[in-house]
Amino acid sequence: MRRLLLILLVLIMLPAVWCDTLNGQQRFPMPEFESGYEYPEHVPPPSPRGLAMEYIDVVLLVAAMSLAAWFALRRRSRNGIIWLGVFSVIWFGFVREGCVCSIGSLQNVSLALFGTGYTIPLVVLLFFVLPLLFTLAFGRVFCSAVCPLGALQELTSVWPVKVPQRVESALSVIPYLYLALALLFAATGSTFIICRYDPYVGFFRLSAPFSMLIFGFLLLAAGLFIYRPYCRFLCPYGVILNWLSRFSGKHLTITPAECIDCRLCGDACPTNAILPSNSEEKLQERRKGRRLFTLSLALIPILMVAGYFIVGSSYYHLASVNNDVSLAREIRAWQEHQVPATSREAEAFMSSGRTYEDLFTSEARLTGKFRRGSGYVGLFLGLSLGIALLSTSLRERRTEYLPHRGRCVSCARCFEYCPVKAENRKV
Amino acid sequence: MEDKRLLKPQKRREFVRNAGRIALLLPIGYYGGALLKATTAEAWVWQIDPYECGQCGRCETHCVLTPSAVKCYHQYQMCGYCDLCGGYLRQGIRNINTGAESQLCPTGAIKRTFIEDPYFEYTIIEELCIGCAKCVKGCADFGNGSLYLQINHDICVNCNECSIARACPPQAIKRVPLSEPYLLKEGYGE
Ligand code: SF4
Ligand code: SF4
Ligand code: SF4
Ligand code: SF4
Numbered sequence: 001m002r003r004l005l006l007i008l009l010v011l012i013m014l015p016a017v018w019c020d021t022l023n024g025q026q027r028f029p030m031p032e033f034e035s036g037y038e039y040p041e042h043v044p045p046p047s048p049r050g051l052a053m054e055y056i057d058v059v060l061l062v063a064a065m066s067l068a069a070w071f072a073l074r075r076r077s078r079n080g081i082i083w084l085g086v087f088s089v090i091w092f093g094f095v096r097e098g099c100v101c102s103i104g105s106l107q108n109v110s111l112a113l114f115g116t117g118y119t120i121p122l123v124v125l126l127f128f129v130l131p132l133l134f135t136l137a138f139g140r141v142f143c144s145a146v147c148p149l150g151a152l153q154e155l156t157s158v159w160p161v162k163v164p165q166r167v168e169s170a171l172s173v174i175p176y177l178y179l180a181l182a183l184l185f186a187a188t189g190s191t192f193i194i195c196r197y198d199p200y201v202g203f204f205r206l207s208a209p210f211s212m213l214i215f216g217f218l219l220l221a222a223g224l225f226i227y228r229p230y231c232r233f234l235c236p237y238g239v240i241l242n243w244l245s246r247f248s249g250k251h252l253t254i255t256p257a258e259c260i261d262c263r264l265c266g267d268a269c270p271t272n273a274i275l276p277s278n279s280e281e282k283l284q285e286r287r288k289g290r291r292l293f294t295l296s297l298a299l300i301p302i303l304m305v306a307g308y309f310i311v312g313s314s315y316y317h318l319a320s321v322n323n324d325v326s327l328a329r330e331i332r333a334w335q336e337h338q339v340p341a342t343s344r345e346a347e348a349f350m351s352s353g354r355t356y357e358d359l360f361t362s363e364a365r366l367t368g369k370f371r372r373g374s375g376y377v378g379l380f381l382g383l384s385l386g387i388a389l390l391s392t393s394l395r396e397r398r399t400e401y402l403p404h405r406g407r408c409v410s411c412a413r414c415f416e417y418c419p420v421k422a423e424n425r426k427v
Numbered sequence: 428m429e430d431k432r433l434l435k436p437q438k439r440r441e442f443v444r445n446a447g448r449i450a451l452l453l454p455i456g457y458y459g460g461a462l463l464k465a466t467t468a469e470a471w472v473w474q475i476d477p478y479e480c481g482q483c484g485r486c487e488t489h490c491v492l493t494p495s496a497v498k499c500y501h502q503y504q505m506c507g508y509c510d511l512c513g514g515y516l517r518q519g520i521r522n523i524n525t526g527a528e529s530q531l532c533p534t535g536a537i538k539r540t541f542i543e544d545p546y547f548e549y550t551i552i553e554e555l556c557i558g559c560a561k562c563v564k565g566c567a568d569f570g571n572g573s574l575y576l577q578i579n580h581d582i583c584v585n586c587n588e589c590s591i592a593r594a595c596p597p598q599a600i601k602r603v604p605l606s607e608p609y610l611l612k613e614g615y616g617e
Contacts, residue, residue, distance in 0.1 A: 025572070026571050026615050027507070027569070027571055028509055029507065030615060031507065031508045033543060034541065037543065037546075039503040039504050040548075040615075042500055042501045042503065042551065043500075044577050044580065045580065046608065049604075051470055051606070054470050112462055113458065113462065118468055118602075119465060119466075120462055121466060121469060122466040122468050125462055129455065133455070136455075174540075191593055192588035195586060195587045196588070205492065207491060209491060219584075244451055247443075247444050247447035247451055248444075249449040249507060266565050323598065340474055343596075344481075344596040348596035348597035349597075396436060397436045
């Protein structure tokens with residue numbers, strides 16, 4: 001027994017010893033030069049973007065959002081929004097090369113809140129929080145012309161066609177799923193999927209993995225006809241902004257004064273965000289809506305429970321995205337079933353001096369996190385779906401044409417459709 | 428009478444909106460405040476710990492940039508200045524020469540200069556280096572380990588998540604402060 005322990009100990013120690021030699025030991029003595037040779041220096045260059053630059057970016061972010069709010073709510077200028085968008089694409093896109101953007105920053109926040117060993121830089125936190133606050137105050141002015149991805153899509157939407165409402169509703173489930181998974185993978189320190197699958201950042205850097213380049217071009221091409229495909233059907237940050245915007249203090253209005261119910265703007269919005277006035281709707285239909293409302297209210301807890309169990313039970317597969325978990329599984333398969341562990345990761349682990357115990361503890365901790373986390377993901381998705389159903393049954397009475405504050409990205413396109421002039425405003 | 432009925436839903440909407448706004452501000456304030464206390468004024472960048480790197484070659488292929496932002500650096504004060512350099516020459520080369528077929532580096536990014544008998548200096552031509560780690564491996568396996576990889580921060584775009592870090596088998600790529608963006612090897616001498 002003792003011998004076995006000894007062998008085991010040696011086996012565990014062996015990689016540690018090997019590791020020291022791995023990166024070179026001194027095999028050859030330092031030469032003794034006689035010609036007066038001096039050792040050259042070979043040091044890599046510093047980063048051209050200093051810390052000060054990062055804070056300048058924050059200032060520019062606030063300035064751009066203020067300007068966007070002014071253009072959308074006060075000046076009512078579509079041209080202003082467009083030119084601000086050009087600036088954002090250039091600065092936050094091409095100059096800043098995309099990183100860290102507000103969308104991606106939600107993963108940093110998740111990692112800082114629920115992960116281990118990560119301190120979030122102030123700049124990143126500000127990039128996350130400031131657009132939230134602006135949206136809560138003025139609607140999605142960040143989306144209109146400040147977000148580099150949004151601005152790029154805004155500028156490239158040449159012939160926006162209307163997407164049928166049903167298709168739109170069905171597809172807008174994706175961002176919720178994306179958001180929940182991004183938070184889960186970031187919280188477990190696994191990976192930042194939003195950054196890995198960002199379709200546009202490759203354009204800003206003029207370089208990207210081939211598959212992402214293709215995805216980017218496809219989405220850009222689709223964006224010529226489908227207005228803002230990423231914003232509407234993918235963007236996880238957009239989910240948060242959508243909900244904040246619904247409760248925003250101020251928001252742009254389609255008409256500069258009083259809506260005269262002329263229906264001219266009805267088809268103007270490329271995001272299907274204009275809610276027509278429905279003052280003539282039958283009382284009967286409203287009653288039907290009420291019944292639907294109670295039904296979907298009762299459905300919410302059922303959906304949440306279902307989500308909890310469905311997503312919660314897939315935690316095992318979700319966890320395999322994590323490097324440590326997949327490595328531990330490979331090692332265990334090798335230990336228990338003699339499946340050869342041949343991956344680079346396994347090789348590196350064997351020679352790293354890291355103990356099996358350390359790896360398996362880490363795996364257990366992470367798996368636990370994934371089990372709990374995927375439960376929350378399920379609850380969240382169930383709740384979102386329930387609320388979506390609920391809101392379709394809500395029959396609000398509107399006597400004017402109003403933008404849907406969640407879906408409206410403050411692009412200012414609808415302004416020119418409204419025949420009412422600002423001078424007509426009743427004080 | 429009619430007017431009153433029309434006003435009611437608007438009032439209600441206003442009320443819901445105000446209540447919702449406060450309800451949403453609370454968690455933003457709470458978590459934002461909690462995080463604010465734990466922030467750092469620094470920014471992070473990515474760097475390779477040369478003592479953990481296993482020279483797998485993924486640095487060349489997994490960077491979002493082509494060619495990779497990872498380049499090879501030389502700590503001269505570790506180098507043996509060998510004639511038979513494990514980082515410069517392919518294994519099993521019969522006679523030492525500087526022809527491309529005997530060089531390990533696929534782009535010929537290492538320059539060999541005669542210093543004095545029997546010493547040769549090896550210099551990395553950074554513009555040609557693609558960060559493939561072939562020379563680094565050769566030097567680690569047969570030499571003193573004076574060649575090593577670093578992420579060149581003049582080139583690196585500082586991805587929020589470095590895609591090489593995600594793919595690095597020994598997880599040798601870490602976040603380091605922007606003010607000290609390199610993890611350089613120290614010389615044996617002195
Ligand atoms: S929805 Fe997302 S991608 Fe679109 S503008 Fe808003 S934050 Fe940017
Ligand atoms: S400003 Fe809003 S409502 Fe008007 S067209 Fe743009 S997204 Fe639609
Ligand atoms: S991926 Fe990691 S192990 Fe491979 S060469 Fe780069 S730093 Fe070294
Ligand atoms: S951070 Fe991005 S650019 Fe820099 S080395 Fe990693 S993948 Fe390449």
